[in-house]
Amino acid sequence: MTTPARVVQVDADAGRAAGTGYLVGPRLVLTTRQLLGKDAPAARVRPPQGPLTPEWVARQAARAPVRLRPAGRPPEQPASAAAVVWWHPQADVALLLVTDPDWPLLDPEDLRTTWSEVDGTTDCAAGGFPRRPSGTPGEPGVRLADEVHAVVRPGRARAQTMTVEPAVPPTSGSGGTWGGFTGAALLAEDLLVGVLASGPAQRTDADGPPPLQAVPAHRFAANRDLIDWVTADAGPGTWTRSPAGPTELRRRREQDERGDIDWPVVVGHLPAADPDHHPRPSLAVLLDDPASGRLHAGTTTLLRGDPGSGTSALAAAHARAVLDAGSVDVLVWADARTRAGVLSAFAAAGNIVCPSARTGADEQAAKHFLAWLRSTHRSWLVVLDDVAEPVGMRDLWPHGASGQVVTTSRHAEAVPAAGAEIVEVDVLTDEDAAALLVTALPGVPQDVADDLARDLGGLPLALAQAVAGMRGRGTSAEDYREQLRVRRGELGLASSGATDGASTVLATTTLAVDRADEHEPHGLAQLVLILVSVLAPTFPVALLRTTSASRAVATLTRPRTWRRWITPAHALTGDQMAQALDHLCDVGLASVDDDGVAHVHELVQQVVREQLDRTTFDTAVCAAADALLEAWPYDDGLPSGAAAAHLFRDGVATVAALDVHHVLWRPDGHAALWTAGASLVRAGLHEEAVARWEGLVEEAAHRLGDDHVDTVTSRNNLALAHRESGRLDRAVGVLEATLEDAERTLGPAHHATLTCRNNLAMAYRDGGQHEHALAMLLRNVTDAQRTLGAGHPDTLLSRTNLALAHRDAGRVDLALPLLQRSLADAERSLGVHHPDTVATRTALALAHRAARRFDRALPLLEHALADRERVLGPDHPDTLTSRLELGQAYRDARRVTEALPVLEQAVADAERALGPDHPTTRACRRDLALAYKDVRRFDEALPLLERLLSDAERAGGPQHLDALESRSVLARAYHDAGRVDRAVPLLERTLADREQVLGSDDPDTLASRHDLATALRDAGRPRDALRLMQRTFGDRQRVLGEESQETLASRHGLALTLRDTGRLDTAVVLLEGTLTDRDLVLGPGHPDTMTSRHDLAMTYRLAGRADEALPMLERTLAERQRMLGPWHVDTATSRRALAVAYREVDRVDEALALEEVDAPADDEEVDDGTPIVAPFV
Structure with a gap:
């Protein structure tokens, strides 16, 4: 070093x-x-x-x-x-x-x-x-x-x-x-x-x-x-x-060396390779390292040029060249027309090269990627294509000594980085354009090539279209010149393209689309080109396969100056629409990559739109919005769907920007506008989401009025965006004002009013105002039930939300009847398998689980998992969550043999569907490790827990809350495995970190102090354990209250520590009080209550009070047999303890009977996979 x-x-x-x-x-x-x-x-x-x-x-x-x-x-x-x-x-x-x-x-x-x-x-x-x-x-x-x-x-x-x-x-x-x-x-x-x-x-x-x-x-x-x-x-x-510390650099270096990443990584949709693209070596050489001719690391270059001048093609050719040469490990092509486009591309790259940092939020993933670029030793190339707003890009600008940034834009100020080189990309000279034609079309006379080059004005886009057209039909350059002359006349354009690039592209585009329309189905290529002209330049081909698109094209009217075709009278299929797009690709008007993403040059789109009459233009805008909504991906909030989600959001933004006649607001706001805004929130693009919803609120108020339901909905969604971005004060202010207006204009039980009141209640809950939140939710239920009826979906949702609030506040007794009624109403109104019914069933199951009523919770969770697996598929996030919740419930019920296969499958499914480092995958892995620990399979549990700790520290640092929790869990596992020497240092470090990060009175800090005291007691350090346990008990009494489960656990631990130091009388008093309180608070059948009764009985034995110990041990054994089964580890412990107690009072026959039942050897696993552990004697 x-x-x-x-x-x-x-x-x-x-x-x-x-x-x-x-x-x-x-x-x-x-x-x-x-x-x-x-x-x-x-x-x-x-x-x-x-x-x-x-x-x-x-x-x-x-x-x-x-x-x-x-x-x-x-x-x-x-x-x-x-x-x-x-x-x-x-x-x-x-x-x-x-x-x-x-x-x-x-x-x-x-x-x-x-x-x-x-x-x-x-x-x-x-x-x-x-x-x-x-x-x-x-x-x-x-x-x-x-x-x-x-x-x-x-x-x-x-x-x-x-x-x-x-x-x-x-x-x-x-x-x-x-x-x-x-x-x-x-x-x-x-x-x-x-x-x-x-x-x-x-x-x-x-x-x-x-x-x-x-x-x-x-x-x-x-x-x-x-x-x-x-x-x-x-x-x-x-x-x-250094912008990053050594721990962060080490994490990134280890990330560079990961073997599970398939290098090179390519993210984004590069324009399709154009065989007729002029290489322009005088400009291409400016992008290469002059020493090696390869990736020029540490540089930033702006390719500045007007639309059609070939800046994107030049950047794409450079990207392919360094990729083919093997001189780049990461290539990112970002659509930089919007900030959201850059964030989405960087997030997709970050989810690949920084999988341990996956959060599901695009903004966070993009920040991780930018940090990786700054520190990595791997070579990288980032292309920011068509930067439109350089001011909003400054905090997203890539930096790093091992990479290169190439930008294309029509703006000279598009590069905020100092020292960037600006390369002016103009149209081709007459000589270069003619040379391109001679090379692409062998046999063309030089003088004809010179004339055609001048006709096309040296515009690379027009040249590429002309070459594709001549090559495709075998047309001579002379004939093409004549066709171009005639078409210019038909369109009323100037005779030469030297002065107006747009008119030249219009002429070459209409000639090209005529050739595309000569293929079956005749005339469809024109209509498809009209439709895609109002989409973003890059769009999913799936849009053309929607019913909305195929129905709409038949209603479009061709420009009067275009070649006339008879519109197909029969219904068009998605395959025919895609086939028409293929014909556009053949003539150089479009391209499609291997991921099913199409690209049409923005200048082609512009000249087509300018030829449309108002009715056709508005019809195309509405059809594009309908197609986007119909094809919207369900996984747009997951890392796997991030790239596709951006294409759809960008499509909606483009359609909305082109909607100059406001047809998307007649009679109401188009649902695609709302879907795109919600998608930004799901993607974690909070700043962009707030800006989008602020724009929608203003537009809705202007087009529809302040009191329209769409305006209220927009304001409600703006508040949610504020809440997700951490601005709870702004969210509450917007929701309070919106609720007041909604109640006045729409009524107290309108869907928008109920939604707004529910969201305000959730915001109050997030702000710690639980009673206020519960009152609002109760009013929601009352208003909905009175106005809409008990079975209305809004009533069901309101009642479920109220129940969940009661459950989260620890009032499970109030939550259960509400959820039971909601489930019955949902099954009757919506059907047994409706997604809302399944969600209500899951909520009821989790409430039963919280109340430790596993006999009712488990069948409901099994039912919910089966429904989600059948309706959503095994890899849907809700299905994965259901499987995890079922495994957790089995584990809570001490049915570990049933929990293990469920959790093992949950880990396998989550790793396949979400990746090894997704938060849901980590949660599945954590619970599987704890289940292994429960059955004392420490050889399998400890490596998983060690990996969880390593991942958490690598992702967030050693003092991140996830890292602290993972270290605490690992330490307890070491303790349970008898490796107290490993547990104590981890617990000491966790306690110190939690005191520093959370404070001395935080519940997690108190839990760490309790765990450390317990480990010190088992490590043979009773005085240290006693001092720490006394402090923990006092702190928990003060902070959490006398009857909290945590306070009772500390009182129990203090009693055992006093017993170990020989202070039996004090230990007995504490244990008796703990048993009484646990019996009252948790119930006699709770595992903690049975543990208190067992330990009190054992302490009575040590104190010579066998007459009191025996009945208590007998009762504990009976309750454990009934609640946990005859072969559970706790039941076996009680059986052995009672047998020893019987022998001590000469009740040998009864002792023998218990010992004969307890037949398995000490190291043999009982039915739940848990080795029987000898009791304290």
Whole structure:
């Protein structure tokens, strides 16, 4: 990890101190100030205004008491002199300036330093010279270069020092110590994170190594004087701060090395390769590395040109060239006409190269991808095609030393990055255009090629269409010139394309579409081209297969100047529509890629639209919106559907922008507008969603009026977008105003009013106003039931939401009757298999599960899973969630043998459908691991839990809430497996992190303290356990209340800890109180209640109160047999404990009977897969 050439031996304080320095410039050495002792001068030296000249350095020689020796210098050569020129006023670091003229100067390019703060538990290294005690082998006076490997953990924010834990001793022979490493640079992932400063200055007569401490880089690295010194010695740009910390860089490096990613990764829809595209080598060479002719990494290039000039084709040709050459690992082609298009492309790429960071939210996935670009060593190319609004792109601009950005736009200011190269892409010269024709059409006379090139104005798009047309029909260039002349006359256009590119494209487009229409079904290609002219330039072919599209094209009217065809009288099929698109591809008017995505040049779309009459134009707009709505993908909120969802959202945005006659608002707003807005929310594009809904609110109010239901709905959806973006205050304000207007204009039981009131209640709940939320939901039920009837879908939904609010508030007794009634009404009104009925059935099952009524919960969950599997398919997210919930319920019911196959299938299905790192997949994996733990299959449970922790730390850092929970679960599993030595350090770290992140009184922090106390008790540290358990019990009483399950658990744990320390009387009192409270709060059949009764009975035995212990053990055994089954591990524990108690009072026959029932050996698995564990005796 360290560069040996930058490591320097430092001898200071008249030879009494020895340590290490690190070259940060050709003559500058970074070290620790304490090492200098008396050599540290009272004043600092300012660097010169310009570079360090030999003359200026020579004048500092008188101030040079420190001696330096570069690594590898032979011992017979003298050390070099150096002067102390700077030190930090608070941090223990200093700079030394080498004044020896014979000092070997390294190239500044080899001395680049990037620094960072430690952002997590980090493996580091420091190069230095361990001091060797006298008598050990080696040349006198020689210190051998070595490397210390250590672990640094982040401490308090902005801490003055950080502790370094050496991982291994020095490797330079026995007897070496870290004593000579004072002043060494501490590096992690090639980042400077600190300077070692181990206690007092390292005197050569000192014995043994001091404790290792380090000065964090953030304490000194941003100092202006330090930066000026490095700039003066090595030049600007050699001292920089990393945008990512070492933990993040390590995570990305590991991501680069993943074997489950199929490199190269290609994201986006490149324009189809055009065999007639002119290579334009004079421009293409500007995109390549001049040294290698391949990917020019670290550059940004703007290809600026008007529509039709070939900027996109040039960028696509470059992208294919570097891809074919194998010089790029990641290629992203982003439709940059909108910010949402760029976000969607980056999100799709991020979900591939950063799968551990998958969240389902496009904005977050895009940020992860941009961060990956900045740090990865893999080569990448990002093409931002047709940037329209550069201002909104600044925070999305890609950066990274290993990649290239190519942008196409008609705007010169489309590139916000400084230092970008702008390449002007104009039409082809007459010579280049003629050369293209001669090359593409062998045998064409040069003079004819020259004339045709001038006719087409050198426009690459028109040239490509002309070549495709002549080649397809075998038309000569002379004949094509004549056809073009005639068509120009028919269209009333100028005779030459030299002045107007759009008119030239119109002429070549109409000639091309005539040729496409000569194929069966005749005349359909024209109509399809009219329809797709109002779509986005890139669109799914599936749109043309919809009923909406095939019905609409028959009603379209061709422009009067176009060739006339008889519109087919019969109904058109989706196959015929797709076939017509294929004919457009044959003549160069469209292209289709392997993913079923079509592309039509925007200039072709423009010239077609300009030929349409108002009725045809409006009909096409409505038909396009209908087709988008009909074909909308159901998985648009999942990573797998992100790319397709963007195409549909972009299509709606394009249609809405072209709707100049507002036909999408007659008589009401078109549903596609609402679907696209909701899709932005599901994709996690919160800023774009808010902007879209604000626009829809304004448009709806203007077109339909403030009181129209669509306006109310838009305002309601705007509030939801605010809520999803974390702006709860804005959401509440919008919802309160909207609800007031809806109740006034639409009535209290209108669907929009009920929806608004429900959403406001959810917002109140999110804000902690639970009682207010419940009151609103209760009113919703009352109004809906009175006005709409008990079986109306809105009434069912309102009642279900009220029940769920009761359940979430812990009032399961109130939730259950509401859900039971809702399910009965839904089955009667909607049908047994309706999705809303299945959702209500699931909610009822989960309420029964919360009440531990598994006999009712499990059949309902099994029914819901079967319905969703049949209706939605096995890979639908709702089906996967149902399977997970069923497995969790089996596990809660202690039916682990049934839980295991369900959870194993859930993991397999989720990994296949969602990917290995999706949150749902992780949840399935977690519950499977816990089920393995339940049956003591630790060899399978622990690797899964270790992977969960690793994934969580890699995705969010070691102090992310998911990482803290995963570490806590893993620690408890280690504890259950008897590996208390592994559990205690994890629990200690989790407790410290939760106290820092969440605070001392957070329920999760209290849970960590309880778990640690329990582990310490089992680790044979009863005094530590008692102190911690007493504190936890008191805190939980104060924070959670006397009767919370967590407080009762701490009281129970405190009692057991007191029992282990011999304080039986106090333990009995606590256990008796805990049993009474658990019996009252949880019920006699709850597993915790039975555990309390068992442990109290065992404590009675220890106290010599066998007459009280026996009846209690008998009752516990009977209840466990009834609730858990005869072979459950807890039942077996009770049976054995009772047998031992019978023997103690000479009831041998009864003991034998129990022992004969308990036939399996200690290590044999009982029916639920759990080995019988001997009870406490």
